[in-house]
Amino acid sequence: MAVNESERSFQHPLYEVLERFPGLDLATTQVDKLLTWGANNSQWIFPMATSCCGIEFMAAAASLVDLDRMGSITRGTPRQSDVMVVAGTITVKMAPRVKRLWDQMPEPKWCIAMGSCAISGDFYRDIYSVIPGIDVAIPVDVYIPGCPPNPEQLMAGMLRLQEKVNLKRAGLWSPPETRPETPKTIEPAIKRLLHQGRDRRIDAAQIDQALSLELPVVDLPPLPEPAPEKGEDE
């Protein structure tokens, strides 16, 4: 079976045989429905669990929520899996390894980014060793925000993925999910070193203070007066 991306339809050698005989179109439809049902209820998971989201993933696989109810078994090899659940922070060293495992998964395959670190890197995103979200390396179908998301949210994400699979197998267009960005990740509370609004003199004073290993009094020139806000005056 192959996916024709340009026409968003599925091709199978069996279809061509069945379409030659009149009256067998109905059987084709029924076989397609059966295959969709089978694909939806055997989403085997490859857990790319690198940190604490992996614990919630284990809780989702345990008896309270039980991913096994929808036929999702956790496999230890990417070659037997349909869904890769990226749960945790991905570092610069780990990203090529994740990509390599993703390339080993057979088509059709899907990816779930679980937790804010896998989505955007969250508060680790500016560190030298962390990539800002797994979607710079592999395409993501379903985003599950949370830090970490609880097992019910992962279950809801799997159900969203089932709907996407249904639409895709029916040859219909499904809207791509947008990457959820919270205001915290766009505008961090603590200004980063590269941030425009950060005063370089305060940085230099802090570095001096840290290096001199004591607490000197640094004579700073007075800061420029902030521009008065128009909304308050009127």
Added chain:
Amino acid sequence: MTPAEENAAREQAFRRLLRERFGVEGEADAPLPDDGVVVDRAHHVDLAKALHKAGWQLYVTCAATHFPAVPGKKPTDATTPECFEVATVLRTVGPGSHTARWRVKLAVGESLPTLVPVFVGADWQEREQFDLVGVHFEGHPDLRRLMMPEDWEGHPLRRDYAIDTPHAPWR
């Protein structure tokens, strides 16, 4: 011998060993400084071998620290040069376990003899310190990067390594 007595006897033995054979100053039974005793670089491997023979057979960890150059308080004062410190921690096994720890000071460009021939467990610990702090371990069988990617430049846990050092997004 109770565990507490065992521990006290080990502590006595450790102090005497340091004072009598490895040139640490002070009375033979006087307590060691709280922040760890500083041993000369030439005695590092010999001390580890002696402790291993005397019963400290568990290699716990080693930790390297980078100290940047500090300018003097007044303009006339001399600048404290940049240096490194490597702390090593060993333990005895069993009840009344005793922890032996010491530090070695290194100047820039100075390497430390490896402890891998004495403790096999030192292998990855020393690789980690080489990777993150940049201390070179002389005679290490396999001194490669452990945490960072193989083609990484610089040592991230040095004090002068900026947090926003640019790197390739992912490789």
